[in-house]
Amino acid sequence: MQPSLQGVASMSKLALSALACAVVAVSAWGQESRGSLIGRVLDASGAAVPGARVKVTSKNMGTAQTVPANQDGFYQATYLIPGLYRVEAEVSGFKKYIRDE
Structure with missing residues (x-):
């Protein structure tokens, strides 16, 4: 057949x-529906601040992620849900910096 x-x-x-x-x-x-936040921690003179702890907090969800700045002051927070974030940077010997926009 x-x-x-x-x-x-x-x-x-x-x-x-x-x-x-x-x-x-x-x-x-x-x-991919998530993003990253990349930045650099600098002092008042423009020099890198290595070892700073950068905390990135979602203003919508309240979740936070803390990442270190590398030897050149760069940091990267990954797998972030789209939205508004509060960024805080601190290291011993410096005043805590907050960017809340």
């Missing part, structure tokens, strides 16, 4: 549809 031409066409459409769904599903994995 040979398959009918209509049956072969239906199977081809089904296979093509499954392939298209797989491609769309794989490309959806690359979408």
